[in-house]
Amino acid sequence: MPEIAELEAYRVLAQNSTGRQICEIDAEDPFYLKRGLTVSVLRDCLVDRRFIAVRRVGKFLTFDVGGHELGLHFGMAGHLLVDGRDAADFDASISHIRETWDPLVVHFSDGGELRVRDRRRLGGVFLDPDLSHLGPDALGLTTEQLAGALTGGRAPVKVRLLDQDHLAGVGNLMADEALWRAGIAPTRPAGSLNEAEVLRLHQGLHDAVTSSIRRGATGGGVFDSVRHYGASCPMEGHPLSHRRIGGRTSWFCPAHQH
DNA sequence: CCGGATGTTCACCT
DNA sequence: GAGGTGAACATCCG
Numbered sequence: 001m002p003e004i005a006e007l008e009a010y011r012v013l014a015q016n017s018t019g020r021q022i023c024e025i026d027a028e029d030p031f032y033l034k035r036g037l038t039v040s041v042l043r044d045c046l047v048d049r050r051f052i053a054v055r056r057v058g059k060f061l062t063f064d065v066g067g068h069e070l071g072l073h074f075g076m077a078g079h080l081l082v083d084g085r086d087a088a089d090f091d092a093s094i095s096h097i098r099e100t101w102d103p104l105v106v107h108f109s110d111g112g113e114l115r116v117r118d119r120r121r122l123g124g125v126f127l128d129p130d131l132s133h134l135g136p137d138a139l140g141l142t143t144e145q146l147a148g149a150l151t152g153g154r155a156p157v158k159v160r161l162l163d164q165d166h167l168a169g170v171g172n173l174m175a176d177e178a179l180w181r182a183g184i185a186p187t188r189p190a191g192s193l194n195e196a197e198v199l200r201l202h203q204g205l206h207d208a209v210t211s212s213i214r215r216g217a218t219g220g221g222v223f224d225s226v227r228h229y230g231a232s233c234p235m236e237g238h239p240l241s242h243r244r245i246g247g248r249t250s251w252f253c254p255a256h257q258h
Numbered sequence: 259c260c261g262g263a264t265g266t267t268c269a270c271c272t
Numbered sequence: 273g274a275g276g277t278g279a280a281c282a283t284c285c286g
Contacts, residue, residue, distance in 0.1 A: 076265045120282050171264050
């Protein structure tokens with residue numbers, strides 16, 4: 001369910017894997033290993049080492065083993081499990097997901113394991129991922145950074161919010177919620193926002209990000225719950241509109257988003 | 259049967 | 273170069 005809130009929950013969960021010695025790697029699906037990575041290279045770089053630190057960069061999770069870094073991306077339907085546990089309070093839905101072939105299992109010498117489950121195989125495993133192209137992280141984003149991400153853009157502001165090279169961590173649901181909170185139409189050219197609107201969008205994004213992280217997951221918020229036909233805006237009751245923007249379904253309120 | 263789904267990448271147009 | 277559209281990836285759900 002990976003937007004920034006899920007990735008934050010996974011980062012916290014993954015703290016349980018630090019300091020533990022890796023004794024074996026299973027990664028039987030070559031498609032899931034990105035950039036020519038093979039399971040034997042993965043084993044060479046990880047086995048007998050320990051995870052020293054776990055970090056989140058946008059929608060990536062990275063595991064430092066000293067000298068090398070394991071990178072995980074969860075695509076649209078990926079989940080992280082550590083010792084058979086998911087992100088506990090917030091990710092309970094995983095228990096309903098059919099267990100087939102988990103694309104990555106890291107076994108620890110203490111008998112535990114770290115596991116990636118991905119029904120749709122849209123995620124991936126990276127070794128020493130280059131994340132330098134990512135924009136500033138949506139968590140802790142400053143107004144100036146947001147302004148920089150939007151400036152000069154002729155694409156719809158929503159497309160900019162989703163562009164990980166300009167702003168890292170925001171997904172489809174959070175982009176809609178931030179724009180809804182800020183009262184800005186998703187189709188507005190990114191560079192057309194005035195100073196007050198950028199300020200509003202920064203506030204809306206901040207609120208959407210922090211509340212979803214507090215909740216432990218994207219979705220479940222006031223606006224997320226109305227993304228369906230016949231729904232009305234929770235702010236003033238006007239029927240919501242939806243259309244595809246940048247290839248993604250977008251919900252917005254035509255009455256207060258301009 | 260068909261369309262859509264919290265993501266990314268790439269081909270192909272304009 | 274910028275931006276748009278649609279396909280692909282694979283699977284489940286309504």
